Amino acid sequence: MKDTQIPTDKSPFLETEASGHLRSLLRSILGSVPDAMIVIDENGVILAFSHAAERLFGYRAENVTGRNVSMLMTASDRDHHDRYMDNYMKTGEKQIIGIGRIVQARRANGESFPVELKIGEARLHGRRLFTGYLRDLTEQQANAHRISEMQAELANFSRLSAVGTMASAMAHELNQPLTAVANYLEAARDLLETPDPETLGLVTDALNAATTQSVRAGQIVRRLRDYVSRGELELRPVDLRAVIAEAVSLAKIGLEGRLARVIERLDTDLPQVLADKIQLRQVLLNLVKNAIEALQDTENPQICIQAECQGKDRVRLTIRDNGPGFDLTEGHDPFNPFHSSKPGGMGLGLSICQTIIEAHGGRIDLLSEPDQGAAFQIVIDAAPGGPPA
Ligand code: ADP
Numbered sequence: 001m002k003d004t005q006i007p008t009d010k011s012p013f014l015e016t017e018a019s020g021h022l023r024s025l026l027r028s029i030l031g032s033v034p035d036a037m038i039v040i041d042e043n044g045v046i047l048a049f050s051h052a053a054e055r056l057f058g059y060r061a062e063n064v065t066g067r068n069v070s071m072l073m074t075a076s077d078r079d080h081h082d083r084y085m086d087n088y089m090k091t092g093e094k095q096i097i098g099i100g101r102i103v104q105a106r107r108a109n110g111e112s113f114p115v116e117l118k119i120g121e122a123r124l125h126g127r128r129l130f131t132g133y134l135r136d137l138t139e140q141q142a143n144a145h146r147i148s149e150m151q152a153e154l155a156n157f158s159r160l161s162a163v164g165t166m167a168s169a170m171a172h173e174l175n176q177p178l179t180a181v182a183n184y185l186e187a188a189r190d191l192l193e194t195p196d197p198e199t200l201g202l203v204t205d206a207l208n209a210a211t212t213q214s215v216r217a218g219q220i221v222r223r224l225r226d227y228v229s230r231g232e233l234e235l236r237p238v239d240l241r242a243v244i245a246e247a248v249s250l251a252k253i254g255l256e257g258r259l260a261r262v263i264e265r266l267d268t269d270l271p272q273v274l275a276d277k278i279q280l281r282q283v284l285l286n287l288v289k290n291a292i293e294a295l296q297d298t299e300n301p302q303i304c305i306q307a308e309c310q311g312k313d314r315v316r317l318t319i320r321d322n323g324p325g326f327d328l329t330e331g332h333d334p335f336n337p338f339h340s341s342k343p344g345g346m347g348l349g350l351s352i353c354q355t356i357i358e359a360h361g362g363r364i365d366l367l368s369e370p371d372q373g374a375a376f377q378i379v380i381d382a383a384p385g386g387p388p389a
Contacts, residue, residue, distance in 0.1 A: 030061075036115075036134040041127065044069045044085060056115075056136055058108035069132075074104040074112045102137065113138050153278055174220055177213040184210035221337055233279060233359055237272035237383030240307055240315065247284035248305075251292060260292050260301040260321070267308045271382040273315050279356045280380075283364075286349040287319045287376050293342065294323035294374065313382045318367075320375035326368045334366055 026048065030037065036053035040046050046069050049061040057064075057072055064071065070078045080103075105115045114137040122129045188206040191199045248262050273280070288303060295301035303321045310316040332339055335354045340347035353376075357364040362380035 033133075036136075038069065038072070038132045038134070040069045040130050040132070042085075042089065042130070044081070047129065053134070056107075056134065057105070072105055074106050077103045077105075105134065114141050174217055177217040177220070180213040181210045181217070184213065233276040235274050235276060235360070238275045238277045238280065240270060240273050240317070241266060243275075243277060243281050244284060244305055244307070247281050248288055250281070250285050251288035260295045260303050262288070263302060263304045265304060265306040269309070270307055271309065271315065274381045274383045275360055280360070283353045283356050283378070284317075284319070286353050290349060291319060291321040291323065291374065295321055298323050309382070310379055313384065314379050315382050317378045317380070318375055319378075320373060322373040325370060325372055325374045326366060327370065328366075328368060329370075335364075 030048055030050040033050050034052060035050075036056040037048070037050040038046060038053055039048040046064050046067055049059070049064050053059075054061055070081060073081055101117060102114055103117050104112045105117075106112050115134040116137055118133045120131045120133070122131065184206040188203045188210070191203045191206070244264060244266070284305075288305075291303045292301075295303070298321075301322065303319065306318045306320070308316055326334055328334075335350050337348050337351040354364050357378055357380065360380050362378060364376060364378045367375040367377055
């Protein structure tokens with residue numbers, strides 16, 4: 001073990017006080033204390049710097065002793081520290097001493113990182129010494145962050161699985177207005193067999209009633225969509241590459257064996273997008289999963305995911321496959337719910353994608369030529385002023 005620096009010329013205070021014994025005791029403490037330990041005087045001058053502190057900050061003890069402790073702090077914590085010290089010296093009021101708090105520290109390479117700081121005070125021959133114990137919280141904070149992300153994901157997944165249950169309840173609820181619409185229309189048709197001014201009035205009434213009922217059905221569907229994409233959108237700068245990679249690997253779960261080649265064409269200077277990462281991933285997951293399923297009978301199945309800048313502050317994302325595509329001549333809007341060609345499908349996926357993208361202030365369109373495969377195009381905001389992802 002290398003010799004720990006015990007301040008001498010830079011801190012005559014310790015030098016004059018420390019007997020040989022005391023010095024070797026201090027040296028062994030500084031070398032073995034597991035947490036980073038820093039001793040400063042009442043002016044903030046560093047008197048001692050433990051081995052663990054050297055490892056944590058990337059400084060050698062001899063390069064920091066005699067200098068002000070503020071060199072180990074980020075700008076904002078430096079101001080706080082000066083104020084705490086001033087206040088403590090004037091009033092004796094303990095704001096951190098013996099309590100501990102979380103601060104941002106600064107390594108020799110300029111990187112800032114969170115630490116838990118606990119401070120103890122000692123008096124030696126009428127002078128005050130402060131000992132700071134620091135514990136690196138980088139990993140702990142990263143874990144806490146990951147856990148909260150996972151909790152959010154879990155909440156999202158359980159909401160989606162609840163949709164299955166809810167959909168059957170909704171189907172039941174929808175049945176009523178739809179039956180009423182059918183009845184009113186049938187009545188109107190029958191009435192039109194004997195068209196006279198009186199029956200025409202009744203026809204108008206029946207058609208009005210049918211309209212009211214179909215609006216009600218629309219509201220029920222909207223409620224379901226809102227439920228699925230409910231919750232505050234947490235819009236943050238998001239790295240699209242990472243979201244695409246996660247969505248593609250999630251989409252393949254449960255679809256083993258149906259191999260589609262996924263080609264990514266992402267602009268090199270692609271900016272981050274402003275999005276709720278989990279919701280955006282859900283959209284891409286739905287689209288890629290749909291594409292994989294649509295490609296089951298296609299030879300040489302391929303999905304191309306392309307992302308490029310659109311103007312200065314938008315990003316365009318296209319998910320294209322070489323499958324059967326959509327027959328739009330059938331006249332129904334694929335984003336309308338409850339249209340599914342799959343045996344177990346609910347026909348809600350595309351409708352949910354649309355709700356989520358519109359909640360982001362973006363838009364999603366289907367570009368599909370017959371026999372040309374399907375292509376979904378999404379346009380959303382780039383994160384303002386952010387560096388390229
Ligand atoms: P679901 O997957 O439950 O059917 P969606 O709303 O996601 O619900 O999709 C609705 C329908 O749109 C699907 O059943 C399928 O017929 C069609 N579809 C979706 N994506 C594609 C695609 N990439 N290619 C061809 N058809 C698609």
